Amino acid sequence: MSDQQVEKYYVPDQSPWPFVGAVALFLIAVGAGNFVIETTKGTEGYGGITLIVGLLTLFVMLFGWFRDQINESMSGMHGVQLGRSYRQGMSWFIFSEVMFFAAFFGALFYARNIAMPWLGGDSNNAMTHEVLWPGFEAVWPLVTTPGGTTTEAMGWGGLPLYNTIILLVSSVTCHFAHVGLEEGNRKKLIVFLGVTILLGCGFLVLQVEEYIHAYREMGLMLTSGTYGSTFFMLTGFHGLHVTLGTLLLIIMFLRILKGHFTPKNQFAFMAASWYWHFVDVVWVGLFMFVYIL
Amino acid sequence: MSSVAEEVHHDDDHHDHHHTPGIKRWLYTTNHKDIGTLYLWFAFIMFLVGGAMAMVIRAELFQPGMQIVEPNFFNQMTTVHGLVMVFGAVMPAFTGLANWMVPMMIGAPDMALPRMNNWSFWILPFAFLILLSSLFLEGGGPNFGWTFYAPLSTTFSNDSTALFVFSVHIMGASSIMGAINVIVTIMNMRAPGMTYMKMPMFVWTWFITAFLLIAVMPVLAGAVTMVLTDKFFGTSFFNAAGGGDPVMFQHIFWFFGHPEVYIMILPAFGIISHIVPAFARKPLFGYASMVYATASIALLSFIVWAHHMFTTGMPVVAELFFMIATMLISVPTGVKVFNWVATMWRGAMTFEVPMLFALAFIVLFTIGGLSGLMLAITPVDFQYHDTYFVVAHFHYVLVTGAIFSIMAAAYYWLPKWTGKMFDIKLAQWHFWCSLISVNLLFFPMHFVGLAGMPRRIPDYALQFADFNKWISLGGFAFGLSQLIFLALLIKACRKKGDSVPARVWEGAEGLEWEVPSPAPYHTFETPPVIK
Amino acid sequence: MSRGVYKWATLLFSLLSTSVFAEGKSMPLNLTKGASDISAQVYDLHMIIFIICAVIGVVVFGAMFVSMLLHRKSRGVTPANFHESTTVEIIWTIIPFIILIGVAIPAANTLIAMEDPSEAEVSIVVTGSQWKWHYKYMDNDVEYYSLLATQQEQIYNKFEKGENYLLEVDRPLVIPTGKKVRFLITSDDVIHSWWVPAFAVKKDANPGFINEAWTNVNEPGVYRGQCAELCGKDHGFMPIVVIAKDPADYQIWVDEQQAIQLAAKEEEQKLLAMNMEMDELMSVGEKVYTSSCAACHQGSGEGLPGIFPALKGSPIALGDVSKHIDVVVSGVSGTAMQAFGKQLSLKELAAVITYERNAWGNSTGDTVQAKDVNAIVKGQ
């Protein structure tokens, strides 16, 4: 790797955006913190506003930062080595996301294979069951919690199955779009990317419908014990990532319409498509462990 | 570890890069040296802040009875002291050193992603602003220990927990971005000829540390998120009535927490592996085995987390597994210690200040490591757990380990950064005062712990009084000794002192000593070629 | 491990502990052998691993100091240049490994014994709550709370501190000697940890789960311990005292307690017919308040803003009586406010509620009687 360095590594000049970004995160953290307190405790305050200002600042920052970056990229200042930095950086970022989901999958496995059986008297917890939760039956999905909250389990047929198909197909179309880009086939690129974005949006719509159904008709909520907690936290964070991924793809779409990217210079597009595939893989895991098993 | 530059470019003069003068230079910078300096100063200030809290703790514990603070405030001091020292002092200090040194050591012009580098830094002051200001809210800041066990941190905590959670989130974002930057720099920016097995040890240890960071910081983010939703949105991850388990929190936390403690020591190992050879005038013994040992420690660190949880009532098989896995870590760590001693063996040693700190590190860290080994023995840990014996253990590895290594590094590279030799007399005063007082501070804690004093208590039984008095005195003395360091640093930054040559220390090896002192704003814009 | 080294180390410890720090109340400088066979085994393990660590320390630091003395530049040495030796490295990887296995085996044996609470003769449910312990004998009708007995005035340096400062409780746990006693440990709120060093028992009290531990005490005596998991504000103030009595005395004590608790229940019933005067209610109420409520709501009734609400001027303490009774009897679920219905007698509940409604300038003038409280308790 290190023997092919010929060109100079591009070190950008000073830039205000990182600092703006830090301010944005500050506002978001303060805002979100206060917003959570205010909404759950019913008090008055500026949390919501601060949060929105923070998000706007973040948006402005991302816009400015990427504009600078795109300009540099278009004027050919980015070399091969920098491209490698970006790609490696993106891969490690995705790895960190994997670990974030791992925490929640870990919670799911623990709740299901350790905490619940123990509450039902397994392992060294016979007395836990006998003295504290004598009536509790340990079966997953946990539709009746030890405390007595009841709910219904979400089946895997219907909406979740459609969603799985949608995401899997979108992964394929995303790949075709990428192939189109590599081949320099603009039409193929635009069509397939467009389809991918539509599929992403479709997924989100169905997901929202599923949530409404869960809350309204099944009584499956965040508060329905560990089944509800893990269900909504996992699918919720996944949904958030799909939203982000779709936004990224939309931005790529707009840039492509403006004529950005060449088969050689396409890091941003690649990053977005990697992200999309990652979100997809997470869903497959979700579908297996949250819905089917 | 033979990294000799074949051809070195002293191209500093025609590259006097124009950075805006004044505050904007620091706010908008993309320069790894500037950012390194920012990190280091930030870490030092946080060390003083966290230290001031430790002084409150020690003042309250000076004698039995409640005299200075209320129990609830005491708990906030303990918690925030731990958080500030871990996330505000040690980690940023190491990141600062990585920023300064990694590009120079591998012959890179800068970090791989300079703008993101600046972003990672500037998040930190804001994150700590949130955390520290929550202390002044009604009901106070976090008071559930730096380990924030549920349900004390969920159902039974005060509202400022939401702010705590989000400040940890952005701290985590900062660490992850910082780590990505380091790891990509190391993978992608090495000068031609700088193969992996030629990389300096500090670079190696940071490479592995960065991997640990990327792997576990997101898990911490997950843990705080669950705390948030359990407290505010009615999920039941840690609530048995909903099918959860408070102990699950501890599993998630320590899955992060144990690798975290190695995050705070591996770069220290790297630093010591530079300083000892330099002042023993003899190459590092067993370079390859150092690399493998570091990697083994890192890998093992993922399967030992439950040694913090021996008393939580895990099944005996799990206890045995975690006991044995934990004991195993001593083996690669031992290899490192033995290698340092072997490096000194038949060298030609001199005892400049960085070396003094490094030698103190080796002895005192080993003491802390050995008490760690004692803690690993499950049946005995039942007696040690949550007593001052544990407090003694982790301050030996953290203060005389991590902090001493940071000071060693600061003295070792300070002349390179400023171009001037620091005030050696002051530095020696700093070392000897610190060395004596730190042992007065932490050594008696072993005995207090064995005698049965629990940690995290604001008041104690009379039999512990004598020892606690000495501990507190040691604490005040150690605190004051750090003011010597502060004075020395201020002096150094005002560029007082004798000018130094490029290779500041006679026996020092590595690319960073090939560039002039002070290191020019940009180094290695054209990569050197390593044989 | 040779007996000789062992003796020397023990001697060293005891020397240190007696001579140097004779002044004041002296503290053992080491773990003690404790009161049971298991605790003695744990002590032995501790000494083994300690001595191993000390020896390793001496060897490693010895080599280092020799090198620092002999191989210094000021002595005019020229540095050698060796920097690896596979043999040496293999040796110093394997030797520690063997040492560790040597420690792991006895440790595993002790651990397995410690984690086997089966075939116990006495079982006691130990429940932690903020900030007291509750003991319930499973085979007898005996249960009670055990609270810190040290006065606030001692803690705040107004009175001289007593001998067992912070390590004394109003009602200690009583267990028989020579029998396997099993503790079923759990919690009502946050995690606590039940620790008696002399038994080498430390087990977390996790809300919603029961952890088991056991001991078999050899000698009658008083054994003291403390809560060992951060459990909030008064974590430092929830000690444990266990009195071990020989089985005959233990049986006498159990019978006595059973009789007392039965009598108390009958007394309760009688009380329902009686009305107490304001003065009596207030004075009993103040005592109850100080021992059970002041930890959170503070002696001044002002609470800690943001954590524990003030009762002084609180709408609940000034408003509807039955709401007030309800809060105290059944607590506020999901908060630190516990249900005191089980913890206090009807009379005490009546008194403390009366007190809260008439102290610190809360002047409702209401008196609450045991039967009022009973009505609410029964109504649920």
Ligand code: HEA
């Ligand atoms: C830099 C930080 C750091 C480091 C490096 C370590 C290193 C180790 N730690 Fe420590 N530890 C902490 C920071 C650290 N720890 C903290 C912060 C806590 C408390 C957290 C809290 O609760 O708040 C803690 C708590 C802690 C516990 C839990 C105690 C309890 O709460 O009951 C345990 C238990 O096993 C433990 C074990 C170990 C072990 C076995 C090592 C090993 O890595 C040590 C290995 C080193 C050596 C053994 C010495 C050198 C080796 C030789 C000379 C070779 C020869 C020796 C032999 C083979 C015998 N640590």
Ligand code: HEA
């Ligand atoms: C790297 C991490 C680190 C560092 C450097 C330190 C440094 C120190 N720590 Fe600690 N500590 C932790 C990490 C660290 N600590 C952690 C993780 C915990 C557990 C928290 C928990 O239980 O949740 C803990 C807990 C802890 C406790 C136990 C509290 C309890 O259980 O209730 C104590 C008690 O003595 C203590 C003391 C000290 C002291 C005296 C120092 C000294 O080394 C500090 C010295 C520095 C200064 C004093 C600053 C410089 C001087 C000034 C600012 C001027 C003012 C000086 C004077 C007035 C004299 N720390």
Ligand code: CUA
């Ligand atoms: Cu109960 Cu600490």
Ligand SMILES: [Cu+2]
């Ligand atoms: Cu650990």
